[in-house]
Amino acid sequence: MAQLTMVKALNLALAEAMRENPNVLVLGQDVGQDEGVFRVTEGLLAEFGSNRCIDTPLAEAAIVGAGIGLAFTGFVPVCEIQFDGFSFQAFHQIENHVRRFRNRTRGRYTCPMVIRMPYGGGIRALEHHSEAPEASYAHLAGLKVVIPSGPRNARALLRAAIYDPDPVIFFEPKAIYRATREEVPDQPETLPIGKGRVVRAGRDVTLITYGAMVKTALDAAEELADEHQVQAEVLDLLSVAPLDGALINQSVRRTGRAVVIHEAPRHCGVGAEIVARIVEDSLLYLEAPVKRVTGFDTVIPYFRNELTYLPDPGRVVQAALETLRF
Amino acid sequence: MPRELLEIAQRVETLSILSADGQVDKQLEPQIDQRDLLELYRTMLTARRLDERCLMLQRQGRIGTYGPSHGQEAASLGVAYVLRRDDWLVPTFREAPALLWRGWPIETWLLYWGGLEAGNRAPPEVNDLPVCVPIASQCQYGMGIAWGCKLRGQGQVCATFCGDGATSEGDFHEALNFAGVYNLPLIMVIQNNQWAISIPRRRQTAAQTLAQKAIAYGLDGLQVDGNDLLAVIAATREAVEKARTGGGPTLIEAVTYRMGVHTTADDPRKYRKPEEVQEWEPRDPLLRFRSYLRDRKRVLTEEVQKEIDERIAAQLDEAIKNYERHQPDPLEFFKYMYAEMTPELEAQMRELEAYLDRKKSGK
Numbered sequence: 001m002a003q004l005t006m007v008k009a010l011n012l013a014l015a016e017a018m019r020e021n022p023n024v025l026v027l028g029q030d031v032g033q034d035e036g037v038f039r040v041t042e043g044l045l046a047e048f049g050s051n052r053c054i055d056t057p058l059a060e061a062a063i064v065g066a067g068i069g070l071a072f073t074g075f076v077p078v079c080e081i082q083f084d085g086f087s088f089q090a091f092h093q094i095e096n097h098v099r100r101f102r103n104r105t106r107g108r109y110t111c112p113m114v115i116r117m118p119y120g121g122g123i124r125a126l127e128h129h130s131e132a133p134e135a136s137y138a139h140l141a142g143l144k145v146v147i148p149s150g151p152r153n154a155r156a157l158l159r160a161a162i163y164d165p166d167p168v169i170f171f172e173p174k175a176i177y178r179a180t181r182e183e184v185p186d187q188p189e190t191l192p193i194g195k196g197r198v199v200r201a202g203r204d205v206t207l208i209t210y211g212a213m214v215k216t217a218l219d220a221a222e223e224l225a226d227e228h229q230v231q232a233e234v235l236d237l238l239s240v241a242p243l244d245g246a247l248i249n250q251s252v253r254r255t256g257r258a259v260v261i262h263e264a265p266r267h268c269g270v271g272a273e274i275v276a277r278i279v280e281d282s283l284l285y286l287e288a289p290v291k292r293v294t295g296f297d298t299v300i301p302y303f304r305n306e307l308t309y310l311p312d313p314g315r316v317v318q319a320a321l322e323t324l325r326f
Numbered sequence: 327m328p329r330e331l332l333e334i335a336q337r338v339e340t341l342s343i344l345s346a347d348g349q350v351d352k353q354l355e356p357q358i359d360q361r362d363l364l365e366l367y368r369t370m371l372t373a374r375r376l377d378e379r380c381l382m383l384q385r386q387g388r389i390g391t392y393g394p395s396h397g398q399e400a401a402s403l404g405v406a407y408v409l410r411r412d413d414w415l416v417p418t419f420r421e422a423p424a425l426l427w428r429g430w431p432i433e434t435w436l437l438y439w440g441g442l443e444a445g446n447r448a449p450p451e452v453n454d455l456p457v458c459v460p461i462a463s464q465c466q467y468g469m470g471i472a473w474g475c476k477l478r479g480q481g482q483v484c485a486t487f488c489g490d491g492a493t494s495e496g497d498f499h500e501a502l503n504f505a506g507v508y509n510l511p512l513i514m515v516i517q518n519n520q521w522a523i524s525i526p527r528r529r530q531t532a533a534q535t536l537a538q539k540a541i542a543y544g545l546d547g548l549q550v551d552g553n554d555l556l557a558v559i560a561a562t563r564e565a566v567e568k569a570r571t572g573g574g575p576t577l578i579e580a581v582t583y584r585m586g587v588h589t590t591a592d593d594p595r596k597y598r599k600p601e602e603v604q605e606w607e608p609r610d611p612l613l614r615f616r617s618y619l620r621d622r623k624r625v626l627t628e629e630v631q632k633e634i635d636e637r638i639a640a641q642l643d644e645a646i647k648n649y650e651r652h653q654p655d656p657l658e659f660f661k662y663m664y665a666e667m668t669p670e671l672e673a674q675m676r677e678l679e680a681y682l683d684r685k686k687s688g689k
Contacts, residue, residue, distance in 0.1 A: 062500035069470020096460045103662040105446050142663050165665035242668045
């Protein structure tokens, strides 16, 4: 077992898959010689050569479009988009083709590819480098959308994504790329895509979240326990498409109260889907309306206001207490 | 320092072999065996008749909006003729002649325009992609396919089609740029039919030709008379051979004319003059090739023509009849979203199924 950061864990997942399956390719801007702007692709060019770890010209739509054609010819492309905010350059290829080809051709041509990118705020980056666009992708049937929360699950989920026969958008929360280390087993492991997990058990209120906000929710849960004697259950969804509605409802039926947390803006965010699922399945179990603690319906501000924008443990605690005082 | 003209290595050439008035450049005339000549002619004529039938079917409400290839038959057919079965073909929606050559059943073509995904089913023996609607987007995955062919190292090439309108889209440029950087076995064929719905070629780009856009990406460009089947075949042979032997990509601009409507939802009388269409009539690829086969090669006798006409009519009748037997499965669109249906999607499908059952039994 090694203590790895998320970057190292993702790197491990890529290297393992590339060693096992000669059809796995990595392509993107600066992924080869420069080893990726966050070093996620470190060592891959040296080990696998330039036909498998490919530095591309600057064109996101071409990176994804190339991936589609490479997939048709039997490769498993792992396309890197350098930052979340630039994925929109490739969005039409993803919507028009990546997510549609299996359906369009009734399975004759498919896109078993991964499109991965650094995601979310919290590192004082420039404009367009801190976006949380997962709802825009989750809304496109035909895609899977995965958001790990730590090194071990990042390695397992990226492995699962690479081997998934369907296209996976893989959002890597950059705020936690290097924030923590975790024991990651030497033996490869996967996690099923579409299943979340309980990361903290509790009976009073369910905090539902993913990505970098899992830590925020856990910090809030600690504060709730220490200062308010409230035991919060924390769910880490790990995937927003498919969404683990069963896990969410099982928990909310026990606690009767829920707070959804995500950095992405509120309007039509994944939180809205979660609230809908709870209301559809567990209305009579609710003791209070479900609260959402999210980014605001604004453009994500430049980094001097970043921490004001992003949900913090205090906002989560406040929302949780509101469900208890309803 | 004196100003000098910068010498660019890439070249743009134009090619024409069989002119509209029947002159043949004997030096450039490609060798094509008699059986193929007749088969090419038959395919071209089938495509023409198929278009006519489809326009009628659309008016009768038996298929939906239709996009004809009338007048452009040589530009796609010539390309398909040169490809090996295991080469890849990436069409838009105006390559029926090419797809027919590759063995796509007429019925399948009708299914597509008739609103059924079964119309996307390529014959198993060829590596063909289905119709692509979003303009120029296919250039990207065509480039990706060529890349895959290069990595596989089995000498396969990819011919990708686009139109003059497509050459304004970013996807066209990005794809050619990547093709140049990686030296891909990509043959990008522009069917320049002079119109992108109502936008004429001269307002699509200020560039003098479309073929010259190759130069910007380090590629050679070749402008051919797209209504000259022999020139299209010769140009494609050259480009395919070059690609197959590691020589990289070529951009071919096939100069042709959209004799008909953009689609049946379009009225060209609003933006172009009938005189212009009339000017192009003598340049019809079908007329030209027919004369070549009848008068020069002497393989198209009246008897053979009659046989071909009868066979085409019968095939079209049969295909239309078979097409009209198809019924959509109302739950089919749930079944191919993922390799394995998600529980949520399955629940939605069951809900719809129950609703449709109740509707059917009148509850």
